[in-house]
Amino acid sequence: MDPTAFLVAPLVIAGMSAGLAALISITDRYVNDYGDVVIDINQGSKKLDVKGGANMLVTLAESGIYIPSACGGRGSCGECKVKVNSDVGPHLPTELPYLDEKQMEQNIRLSCQIKLKADVGIEVPEYLFNIKKYSGTVESIRDLTHDIKEVYVNLGDEEVSFRAGQYGQFEVPPYDKIKERTQRAYSMSSKPSDKNHLEFLIRLVPGGIVTTYVHERLKEGEKINIVGPFGDFYVRDTEATMICVAGGSGMAPFKSIFYQGVENGLFEKRDIWYFFGARTEKDMFYLDELRELDSKYERFHFVPALSEPEPGTDWQGATGLITEVLDNYLKEKISTETPKEGYLCGSPGMLDACMSVMRDNDMAEEAIYFDKFA
Amino acid sequence: MKMSPEYQKAQKNMEPGVITASGFLGDDHRPIIEIITEDEERMAQAGLDFEETGERLRELLMAGRRGMGEPVTVEGKWLVKTDETRGYLASPFEDGIFRKMNTVVEPVGPEHKGLRLMYSELSLHLLEKWHFLQGKGSPFRLEPDTMRRVLGV
Known part of the structure; x- marks a missing residue:
């Protein structure tokens, strides 16, 4: 028997596989080549010539139009809605959980789920045209608690304008099994007047892609990208008493709001109550700074509360779940005569619970503000 | 083994x-x-029933929600932290969507140091309906022996 005979079968199979791969590649190139397409934004306000084939969210971002997306385009947050004026096919099952009947009728779509195959017209809020991608260098990383880090990013010569309370999308590079860059939304905690920097408070979420990266890998001096600013969580220009509630990294937008407040005289104009909940003292942070504001400004009241203070510690503040403390103060200590606005930052569960307490205490639901990305 | x-x-x-x-x-x-x-064999060896285990883990997840992002001590036995973010995750079996809600359960006490379970609403669905506890090395893997030790069964 020819000693090379045993090679024939593998070589034939390898040759056939290579042929098939080439055929698939060529077919993909021609069949799935959608060529150039035009995205008409806001009926001619902007026209983008782009390459078809990718999803609308990514394609728009590559052209400098950043649609909010808390999940980074995975179809799991429902934030990246746009109104589509062209036929891009029926709503996909992945879109349905995020759309109500009226939105379906208006052909509101999740831009991350729409593949661009032909020219398309869309409508987006004009303010999105001002959203940019910033490249910065991590100037400092500070541990605020065992699971919250303060990340301060230097934008170099670039300047950013945002309203205190807004958020940005923090982008981290691929690592381990994560094969692509990933973005998540976090509120800015820095002062808007600090135009060359952005600061974020990032709490470790077990299993979270971005928070794990920030807590285990991010280093001072590292370059990172931030897209923003987004969001309509900001202080309304009224004289109503502000009832602010947060826990954990929900501190971020309030830090920005309060430190801007020092500069623009917010504390002289209106009463502000800030309820901040944590489990134990080791979960509390910025206590000294906030107590200093409390003692300096007569109309600013800081109410830190612990839900499970450790025995043997001399905690002098309020105890109980933050909703219980809030309820008690709304009933007993805060004037029921003055109009109030609610400002909330936290998990969906916390938002629901606080809104319920506020409603029960006759606060108007339309005057309760929060960011929906949490 | 062939798969459908x-x-x-x-x-x-x-x-x-x-x-x-x-x-x-x-x-x-x-x-x-x-x-x-x-994993079905290993659950049986650990003396765990899929339905009962899922129910117990769900009770702990919901108890953790009361903390609104902060950990809470449940029945004096477990420290439970439930994190929620907006949105949903689809089941890989395409049979439902689930809130993005992660829970970490740690038994209280120094003798249990390092012992913990991490799961989501979707993990519980996969456990109860499909008996799928995720692959080894997945951060959300529900190891039968770890579940037994954490739950104190």
């Missing part, structure tokens, strides 16, 4: 980057039907 088209589709959906960035399989590259079969 339903399981084959689910296995594809469990790859990293399809539903979640890190996927559901960890370092385990076996067909999911093999993972499930082996």
Whole structure:
């Protein structure tokens, strides 16, 4: 028997596989080549010539139009809605959980789920045209608690304008099994007047892609990208008493709001109550700074509360779940005569619970503000 | 072991980057039907029933929600932290969507140091309906022996 005979079968199979791969590649190139397409934004306000084939969210971002997306385009947050004026096919099952009947009728779509195959017209809020991608260098990383880090990013010569309370999308590079860059939304905690920097408070979420990266890998001096600013969580220009509630990294937008407040005289104009909940003292942070504001400004009241203070510690503040403390103060200590606005930052569960307490205490639901990305 | 088209589709959906960035399989590259079969045996060896275990873990998840993002001590036995973010995750079996809600359960006491379970609403659905505990190396893997020790069964 020819000693090379045993090679024939593998070589034939390898040759056939290579042929098939080439055929698939060529077919993909021609069949799935959608060529150039035009995205008409806001009926001619902007026209983008782009390459078809990718999803609308990514394609728009590559052209400098950043649609909010808390999940980074995975179809799991429902934030990246746009109104589509062209036929891009029926709503996909992945879109349905995020759309109500009226939105379906208006052909509101999740831009991350729409593949661009032909020219398309869309409508987006004009303010999105001002959203940019910033490249910065991590100037400092500070541990605020065992699971919250303060990340301060230097934008170099670039300047950013945002309203205190807004958020940005923090982008981290691929690592381990994560094969692509990933973005998540976090509120800015820095002062808007600090135009060359952005600061974020990032709490470790077990299993979270971005928070794990920030807590285990991010280093001072590292370059990172931030897209923003987004969001309509900001202080309304009224004289109503502000009832602010947060826990954990929900501190971020309030830090920005309060430190801007020092500069623009917010504390002289209106009463502000800030309820901040944590489990134990080791979960509390910025206590000294906030107590200093409390003692300096007569109309600013800081109410830190612990839900499970450790025995043997001399905690002098309020105890109980933050909703219980809030309820008690709304009933007993805060004037029921003055109009109030609610400002909330936290998990969906916390938002629901606080809104319920506020409603029960006759606060108007339309005057309760929060960011929906949490 | 042959897999039905339903399981084959689910296995594809469990790859990293399809539903979640890190996927559901960890370092385990076996067909999911093999993972499930082996875990059914290991659950039986650990003396755990899928339905009862799912129910208990769900009770702890919901108890953790009361903390609104902060950990809470439940029945004096467990420290439970439930994190919620907006939105939903689809089941890899394409049979439902689930709130993005992660829970970490740690038994209280120095003798249990380092022992913990991490799961989501979707993990519980996969456990109860499909007996799928995720692949070894997945951060959300529900190891039968770890569940037994954490729950104190």
